[in-house]
Amino acid sequence: PKLDVNINLEVTKHKKPGIVFDIDGVLVKGKNVLPETFKTLKILDTLHIPYIFLTNGGGKTEKKKAQELSKRFHVPIREEQIVLGHSPMRNVPDEIKKKITLIIGPDTCKEVAKSYGFEKPVLSKEILSWKPEIWPFEDQIMFDCPYDLDKESFGAVLMFSDSCTWGQDIQIACDIFRSQNGKLGTQQVPYVKQAVPCYFAAADLLWSNNFPLSRFGQGAFKIALSKLFKELTGKPIEIIQFGKPEKTTYDFAKELLEKFSKNYLNEEISNVYAVGDNPSVDILGANNYGWHSILVRTGVFKTGENDKIYPAKTVVNNVLDSVKFILSQEN
Ligand code: G3P
Ligand code: MG
DSSP: OOOOSOOOSOTTOSEEEEEEEOOBTTTEETTEEOTHHHHHHHHHHHTTOOEEEEOSOOSSOHHHHHHHHHHHHTSOOOGGGEEOTTGGGGGSOHHHHTSEEEEESSTTHHHHHHHTTOSEEEOHHHHTTTOGGGSTTOSSOOOOOSSOTTTOOEEEEEEOSOOSOHHHHHHHHHHHHTSBTTBTTOOOSSOOSOSSOEEESOOOSEEOOSSSSOEEOHHHHHHHHHHHHHHHHSSOOOEEEOSTTOHHHHHHHHHHHHHHIIIIIOOEEEEEEEEESOIIIIIHHHHHHTOEEEEESSSSOOSSSSOSSSOOSEEESSHHHHHHHHHHHHO
């Protein structure tokens, strides 16, 4: 596209702003790329301005996501520019990675877990073949369980990405948490403590696609799981939370942005701007981390001056306006 926007930033300027883009509701809506996205990213490439993507979504490796976004956005994108909800899970301790782990999310999450070093990831639908009565609502068992669950124990439950099998996931996860040392089919009587840790890649209650109303995210699943666990045991479930607005995820993203900027663009970063559509996730996270938050009106947030509970530092209509604003600040 033709760059008819007023570009004020000198290409030679010593330090550049760094930009952290949310994806859903900012650059895309479901299968559609928002029209402003193409021009926005072209401008940034032309000006050598470093940017990364920080999404609570997932379900593929960072490499696959980079390839997918390059195709959709018509600009070259590297895996070193991608932080997904589950990206920090590569840092889960090795002793957990060696054990069987229940991976919640689309089937592709199993490959992602393997790429992070998890040696025995398993999906709930594979567990059904071990004892179909564990979830007695499936007419046909389609998948084999690769491990002997009569002998081996679980090391963790990891929520990787939005699941379309909430019922069986919650049932089996609760079974594992209440088991004796992670051995599925056993039970602590009385319940003493959560047998294995639980990790979550994100906790957004809602996210935005091209349906008029926002959709349930992993935060909705988390509420259902936590409530049922409390009902069963009388105790709260302990969750190790990643994704925006958690600080661990922002530390991860900051390091990535700085490395990308130095290694690929040879640029130092002045200020970091975070562009998002979800006040309780993107704006809260950026504000807490000391980044300049910019809220767009194309996603979860749609109308109004600013969010009342989690106000952004700047509010604009869309992603192109966010970059125009950043350029006006950095000149
Ligand atoms: O499933 C996607 C959703 O959780 C949020 O994605 O890009 O708005 O952080 P994003
Ligand atoms: Mg979003």
